[in-house]
Amino acid sequence: MLASIRPDSWNFPLLLHVFGAMVLVGAVAAGVVAEFVSTRGEEAALLRRLAFRIFLLGALPAYIVMRVGAQWLYSKEFPDSSNDPTWIGIGFPIADAGGLVLFISIVLAGIASWKSKRRLGTAAGVLAAITLVGWLVAIWAMGAKP
């Protein structure tokens, strides 16, 4: 029941948007867990390297797919709108700010993995966790359409 009846031409961009968003949530959650678990000391380097790879090779492509799908769908659903509904006003800023914070997390995670910096890894995990909460709020807004 992801959405009500809509023109067929909206379905593929919606699939890209929804699938990208859901994979993004899983990838970022996995990266956050790996960063936080790495602070315990056991196999820390392995987990920091894994977190960086998850952010770079999992979360970033998923984010791009989600964001491209969102823009494509927006251009179809609101082709000449200057007065967006509230849920659009919630979703786009969260997506864009989240993208920026995700990029910073990737850079921090990369340096943390390369230079074995525990605190940088934790910072990357905290930032990514904040974006994760934001994206969950955005998913709620897409469904509830307040």
Added chain:
Amino acid sequence: MTFDSWLLALHLLSAAALVGAVTIFWILVIAVRRLDEPTKVQAFEPLMRIGSVAVIAGSLGTIVLGVWLAITLVAYHPWDGWVIAAIVLWAIAFEVGRRSGQEYDLAFSHARKSSDDGRTGSDAELAKLCRPRLGLIYHIIASAAILLILLDMIWKPGA
């Protein structure tokens, strides 16, 4: 905001948890496939736990809230073909995913036992358990079923 819009939002969040869990399990499948040391395998256990919690919450949330929506929304019914297809695919994904989890759990159990016994070096048996052929096939089938559910939910064939 109506009660139905809350149901839809929670249904969507459950779906995100389910697909997110499948993503986490794919990361695990790829990450452990070359491991053969107990401590390294054990390092991935928190990911396995998070994935397990998310898959249970997502699976139950999607089915309960989905059927609830099909009952309450005027436009849809639980006996619509696309709703029944989604329920069948959900059941397949749930059972096959559970079997995949059991296969990979053998590797984590073996790693725990090896660590408890003080064996921390390379372990050929553990390496084999980290690449369960059947577990991978089950995981591919579960992932395909969930992708088909997503396609079914978006295109709603016959609706």
